[in-house]
Amino acid sequence: MPMRILISGAGIAGSTAAWFLAKTGAHITVVEKAPSLLPHGQNVDIKGCTLKVVRKMGLMEEYLRHGTTEKGTQFMDPNGRPYASFPVESVSMTSEYEILRGDLAQILYEATKGYPNITYLFDTTISEVTSNGDDSVEVRLSNGEIQKSDILIAADGQWSKVRKRCFRPEDVSTVDKGMYGVYYTIPRLPSDESWWSIYQALGSRIVSLRPDPHGTMRALLTIMPCNDSQKTAWQAASKSDRQTQEDLLRRDFADAGWQAQRLLDSISEAPDFYFQDVQQIKMSKWSSSRIICLGDTAYAPTPLTGMGTSLAITGAYLLAGELSKLGDDEHPAKAFEAYENMFRPYVESAQQIPFFVPAIAHPETAWKRWLFGAVMGTLAKIFTVPWLARAFKDYEDNEDDFALPEYSIFEEGGSK
Numbered sequence: 001m002p003m004r005i006l007i008s009g010a011g012i013a014g015s016t017a018a019w020f021l022a023k024t025g026a027h028i029t030v031v032e033k034a035p036s037l038l039p040h041g042q043n044v045d046i047k048g049c050t051l052k053v054v055r056k057m058g059l060m061e062e063y064l065r066h067g068t069t070e071k072g073t074q075f076m077d078p079n080g081r082p083y084a085s086f087p088v089e090s091v092s093m094t095s096e097y098e099i100l101r102g103d104l105a106q107i108l109y110e111a112t113k114g115y116p117n118i119t120y121l122f123d124t125t126i127s128e129v130t131s132n133g134d135d136s137v138e139v140r141l142s143n144g145e146i147q148k149s150d151i152l153i154a155a156d157g158q159w160s161k162v163r164k165r166c167f168r169p170e171d172v173s174t175v176d177k178g179m180y181g182v183y184y185t186i187p188r189l190p191s192d193e194s195w196w197s198i199y200q201a202l203g204s205r206i207v208s209l210r211p212d213p214h215g216t217m218r219a220l221l222t223i224m225p226c227n228d229s230q231k232t233a234w235q236a237a238s239k240s241d242r243q244t245q246e247d248l249l250r251r252d253f254a255d256a257g258w259q260a261q262r263l264l265d266s267i268s269e270a271p272d273f274y275f276q277d278v279q280q281i282k283m284s285k286w287s288s289s290r291i292i293c294l295g296d297t298a299y300a301p302t303p304l305t306g307m308g309t310s311l312a313i314t315g316a317y318l319l320a321g322e323l324s325k326l327g328d329d330e331h332p333a334k335a336f337e338a339y340e341n342m343f344r345p346y347v348e349s350a351q352q353i354p355f356f357v358p359a360i361a362h363p364e365t366a367w368k369r370w371l372f373g374a375v376m377g378t379l380a381k382i383f384t385v386p387w388l389a390r391a392f393k394d395y396e397d398n399e400d401d402f403a404l405p406e407y408s409i410f411e412e413g414g415s416k
């Protein structure tokens, strides 16, 4: 009998898992809270071994077609002039695989939605997990339906409801990075550049703008609140509604300088306002009997690492691969454990962020900003030396950063 698999969340992890699991002959249902696929989210990229996984899916050409066309990253001075530039072909925060999260989610969904053995249910969530036993996991969906499956994959993101219901609070920790980010789309002006322009305002604030491939610009504002009253305000806003979040942004970014006012002026028209509390998720164990957490649900690394998408895609491949090796009467816990043992060390190293990283990028005072500028200016010059840039890039693009196992079931007809 084919395995019945229920996936919560049609994000990057959920759709990738569905793609690979369909090849194993499983019957898959994906429930997604949003009424249709969310086009939201800014730049993400893929790195290292994940490039191989996307090639195995035959989706690399499609992926590259949706690149954001960003020419590189530049740091702006208070007068709006770039003082350090890192073009994409040197060592840059702009990667060659830059893509919008919403575009990537769409590519993965399009690649799976026609499968006869995958069913997507939008506007649907899991209301209750009624049993997670020896021979099945049973849930009640928000549409009232009872679903019995062999496996439940929680891929509903950083704030997963399934994780919250089915795992003990002491087995899940959130690591607060003391930073908040807000992303949204704004109209493009003729003067806008095809670079990621970053302006470090004083008071630990960053204002930045990036081009997208849809003729608009993506605004990104980040802040590390400086004192207790500011911290309390941002913490409260993260649990509040959009209006409260916009009001706080207007209050705390009004005097930031550079293009802050323009960004604030367009905020209430933005179709895709997204407020993020920069926190990592760490679990002592990713599974419990027939339920397994995947992607941000299990190990959100934060955008500071640039690894969220890679971990979601490679994790989905490895999980599906280990499940494909299960014998007919074997419990999925065996595959869950094999997957976790293999992948956990890579995840843990991806989650390491030196404690000073967010703070260095968010200077509080003028002299710290000067220091940052001096270092960046020097680096920008150093990386115009071609052989040095090449050496760093080879290190960054190392596709063998993880020894990706091959699973026979995925090897035919996939590569491109």
Ligand SMILES: Cc1cc2nc3c(=O)[nH]c(=O)nc-3n(C[C@H](O)[C@H](O)[C@H](O)COP(=O)(O)OP(=O)(O)OC[C@H]3O[C@@H](n4cnc5c(N)ncnc54)[C@H](O)[C@@H]3O)c2cc1C
Binding pocket: 008, 009, 010, 011, 012, 013, 014, 031, 032, 033, 034, 038, 040, 041, 042, 043, 044, 101, 124, 125, 126, 155, 156, 157, 158, 160, 161, 162, 183, 274, 294, 295, 296, 297, 302, 303, 308, 309, 312
């Ligand atoms: C709207 C949005 C915007 C984002 N923007 C950025 C960004 O700009 N930069 C960045 O680095 N990362 C961003 N991320 C996070 C990034 O997508 C992840 O770090 C990474 O790609 C791992 O993906 P994931 O599939 O584990 O989680 P996600 O991509 O977060 O996907 C989770 C999915 O589950 C759905 N979901 C949530 N709750 C439920 C529920 N109760 N039941 C069913 N489905 C549910 C969500 O709608 C979403 O489709 C964003 C995520 C989202 C959801």
Ligand SMILES: *[C@@H]1O[C@H](CO)[C@@H](O)[C@H](O)[C@H]1NC(C)=O
Binding pocket: 002, 022, 023, 024, 025, 026, 115, 116, 117
């Ligand atoms: C599931 O769908 C895919 C794509 O159409 C197909 O290759 C696979 O054989 C199907 N599996 C089953 C069990 O129907």
Ligand SMILES: *[C@@H]1O[C@H](CO)[C@@H](O)[C@H](O)[C@H]1NC(C)=O
Binding pocket: 203, 226, 227, 229, 230
């Ligand atoms: C906290 O910091 C903010 C922003 O710099 C400032 O406006 C506010 O006055 C400070 N509050 C206290 C209590 O120091």
